Amino acid sequence: MKLGLPPFTRTATFRLAVLYALLFTIFSAGLLIYLYAATVQYTRYVADQRVNAELDSIQKAFRDGGLPRVNQSLIERASIPDRYFLYQLTTPTGTKLSGDLSGMPAEGTGRVEFPIDAQRPDGSLLTIEAEGRIVRLGDDALLMVAFDAQQRNEVTRRITQAVWVAFGVGLALALGGGIIVSRWVNRRAEELASTAEAVIGGDLHRRARLRGANDEFDRLAERMNAMLERLERLVKASRHTGDSIAHDLRSPLSKVRNRLESALSEEEIAPEKARDTLETTLGEVDRVLATFNAILRLSNASTASRARMVRTDVADLVEELAEFFEPAAEAVGLTLKAEKPKSAIVLADKAQLSQAVSNLLDNAIKYTPTGGYIALQVAVNRETNKVDLIVIDSGPGIPEHARGRVVERFVRMDSARTLPGSGLGLALVETVAEVHRGEFLLMDGRGAPDRPGLKAVLRLPLA
Amino acid sequence: MNLLVIEDEQESADFIAKILGGAGYEVDIANDGDSGLRKARDGDFDVLIVDRMLPQKDGLTLVQEYRDGGGNTPVLFLTNLGDVDQRVEGLRAGGDDYLSKPPAPPELLARIEVLARRQPGEVPITTLKAGDLEMDLLSRRVHRGEQKIDLQPREFRLLEYLMRNSGQVVTRTMLLEKVWDYHFDPQTNVIDVHVSRLRAKIDKEFDEPLLHTVRGAGYRLQA
Numbered sequence: 001m002k003l004g005l006p007p008f009t010r011t012a013t014f015r016l017a018v019l020y021a022l023l024f025t026i027f028s029a030g031l032l033i034y035l036y037a038a039t040v041q042y043t044r045y046v047a048d049q050r051v052n053a054e055l056d057s058i059q060k061a062f063r064d065g066g067l068p069r070v071n072q073s074l075i076e077r078a079s080i081p082d083r084y085f086l087y088q089l090t091t092p093t094g095t096k097l098s099g100d101l102s103g104m105p106a107e108g109t110g111r112v113e114f115p116i117d118a119q120r121p122d123g124s125l126l127t128i129e130a131e132g133r134i135v136r137l138g139d140d141a142l143l144m145v146a147f148d149a150q151q152r153n154e155v156t157r158r159i160t161q162a163v164w165v166a167f168g169v170g171l172a173l174a175l176g177g178g179i180i181v182s183r184w185v186n187r188r189a190e191e192l193a194s195t196a197e198a199v200i201g202g203d204l205h206r207r208a209r210l211r212g213a214n215d216e217f218d219r220l221a222e223r224m225n226a227m228l229e230r231l232e233r234l235v236k237a238s239r240h241t242g243d244s245i246a247h248d249l250r251s252p253l254s255k256v257r258n259r260l261e262s263a264l265s266e267e268e269i270a271p272e273k274a275r276d277t278l279e280t281t282l283g284e285v286d287r288v289l290a291t292f293n294a295i296l297r298l299s300n301a302s303t304a305s306r307a308r309m310v311r312t313d314v315a316d317l318v319e320e321l322a323e324f325f326e327p328a329a330e331a332v333g334l335t336l337k338a339e340k341p342k343s344a345i346v347l348a349d350k351a352q353l354s355q356a357v358s359n360l361l362d363n364a365i366k367y368t369p370t371g372g373y374i375a376l377q378v379a380v381n382r383e384t385n386k387v388d389l390i391v392i393d394s395g396p397g398i399p400e401h402a403r404g405r406v407v408e409r410f411v412r413m414d415s416a417r418t419l420p421g422s423g424l425g426l427a428l429v430e431t432v433a434e435v436h437r438g439e440f441l442l443m444d445g446r447g448a449p450d451r452p453g454l455k456a457v458l459r460l461p462l463a
Numbered sequence: 464m465n466l467l468v469i470e471d472e473q474e475s476a477d478f479i480a481k482i483l484g485g486a487g488y489e490v491d492i493a494n495d496g497d498s499g500l501r502k503a504r505d506g507d508f509d510v511l512i513v514d515r516m517l518p519q520k521d522g523l524t525l526v527q528e529y530r531d532g533g534g535n536t537p538v539l540f541l542t543n544l545g546d547v548d549q550r551v552e553g554l555r556a557g558g559d560d561y562l563s564k565p566p567a568p569p570e571l572l573a574r575i576e577v578l579a580r581r582q583p584g585e586v587p588i589t590t591l592k593a594g595d596l597e598m599d600l601l602s603r604r605v606h607r608g609e610q611k612i613d614l615q616p617r618e619f620r621l622l623e624y625l626m627r628n629s630g631q632v633v634t635r636t637m638l639l640e641k642v643w644d645y646h647f648d649p650q651t652n653v654i655d656v657h658v659s660r661l662r663a664k665i666d667k668e669f670d671e672p673l674l675h676t677v678r679g680a681g682y683r684l685q686a
Contacts, residue, residue: 328653
């Protein structure tokens with residue numbers, strides 16, 4: 001059986017925590033080693049200084065009065081209670097002259113370390129570590145000054161111990177903290193993941209829970225919820241579209257079917273009549289195809305990528321469209337004027353934007369009675385950093401209560417049912433506005449209250 | 464003239480072959496990308512009609528490989544959807560024109576006619592002529608007989624396109640795409656109005672009309 005690691009160990013936070021603990025360990029190990037070395041070196045230096053000072057003072061006595069003076073000095077020193085130093089004076093061959101030990105612990109001169117037996121205050125014996133230095137006094141004798149190194153070694157041992165404890169505690173803290181943090185992060189990530197899981201499973205209503213801490217997870221959850229909101233809206237819209245398509249295409253297709261059926265049921269069909277039936281049917285099928293094309297264009301527009309967008313001067317675009325539509329307007333007795341637009345740069349899919357404005361102009365030409373006017377304007381608002389592409393006509397306008405509905409797919413006003421059209425034109429404008437992070441507004445034009453005309457505004461953010 | 468139709472849906476291929484055959488073209492059909500590319504390379508065709516979605520090798524790759532191999536026969540792409548991205552991709556891959564399926568017969572014929580007549584590596588010309596109508600592309604002046612005709616810049620481009628394809632039918636959609644570079648169909652008869660304005664300038668005061676309306680198809684400039 002494979003031993004699995006707990007899930008939080010596979011998180012980025014945990015890996016970071018481990019890395020952090022590792023770095024912490026390396027750093028503190030370095031620091032502690034330095035501390036240890038420095039302390040040991042310093043205590044050794046201080047002890048050496050004291051031993052040297054003591055040796056100096058005894059050598060001075062030797063220079064002043066020879067061995068007898070040294071001997072006397074040692075006797076004096078030995079009488080000091082709780083003395084720090086041990087002394088030993090021998091002949092150059094090692095025969096004891098006076099001192100605390102039975103003989104020299106080492107031959108020659110220089111530094112020595114040796115064990116000695118000592119008596120505890122209660123009388124029991126123990127071995128302690130001593131350290132000292134041996135020097136030659138002229139040709140007559142060898143002198144050693146030593147001290148009890150037990151205490152110093154004890155300090156070193158304690159420091160070593162503290163170093164190990166600090167090291168262990170630090171490492172445990174780093175790892176433990178890492179585990180706690182990564183488990184916490186993992187739990188919050190799991191919460192978001194479970195929301196996503198639920199949505200994948202089909203529950204489009206599910207939203208991520210906010211903790212109210214306004215931390216990065218809350219912000220992520222917020223954006224995720226906004227995304228889900230939009231997704232839900234799109235799914236609903238496309239469901240609605242699907243229903244509408246079925247509904248809208250059913251009736252022309254049933255008509256086609258009926259016509260073909262009745263033509264088939266006739267015993268003998270006159271060639272002119274057959275041709276007539278086929279032509280009418282073809283026309284109807286063409287209209288169905290045109291509706292399909294409009295639907296495809298609409299769904300293309302709503303999935304358009306920002307990648308296709310380029311910096312576009314709306315003034316040029318509007319001027320070209322005005323020039324394009326002007327003769328058609330004139331032909332039905334309307335004046336179409338583009339009020340000399342100021343240059344305004346937006347980030348746009350040029351083909352889509354042209355199509356949107358052209359839909360507005362198409363509508364204006366279609367619904368404005370002869371003798372009326374259509375005005376095309378560009379208004380820049382530097383304060384809000386937006387530009388309005390405006391089409392105003394002197395037609396019947398759209399009553400306020402219907403304005404929200406006419407931008408929905410397949411919605412047509414009753415007064416327009418007899419005119420050709422798919423009911424998708426304004427829906428496309430709305431979609432193009434959305435894709436360009438702008439908005440589409442409908443309001444009264446500048447006519448009299450009973451016949452206000454329509455003002456359609458495509459508001460886009462300036463680039 | 465010989466045409467090659469590369470299309471996997473048999474019904475669609477038969478439909479196209481029937482339209483083209485009815486117009487007097489010799490039509491060969493390939494049903495997948497590989498055999499299409501082989502035929503295009505081996506045969507001597509005037510236009511290739513290529514579906515975007517093909518088994519084995521999609522239309523885009525096919526045309527790219529054909530062009531890389533030095534083939535220079537004009538290519539008309541058939542797309543399921545006149546999507547801007549698809550159109551741009553198609554032209555970039557070496558296509559010369561595109562049409563969405565199902566193609567309307569007059570539209571298909573007009574486009575093929577224009578493509579077939581195009582000479583690869585054409586010598587740049589500076590004047591266009593149709594009967595007594597003359598267009599100087601350098602000085603941007605237009606004359607009919609002795610009379611000078613004043614045109615707006617867009618009218619000039621419209622007439623230029625008609626004259627470059629004189630004797631051939633051009634559809635409203637072709638004019639919309641090639642003269643205005645718009646890729647949507649306006650609901651109103653915008654193109655007709657532009658053409659009739661142009662007609663008023665070049666034909667009105669003359670006995671012999673040059674710009675003809677072809678019913679159910681489009682327009683033709685012919686002396």
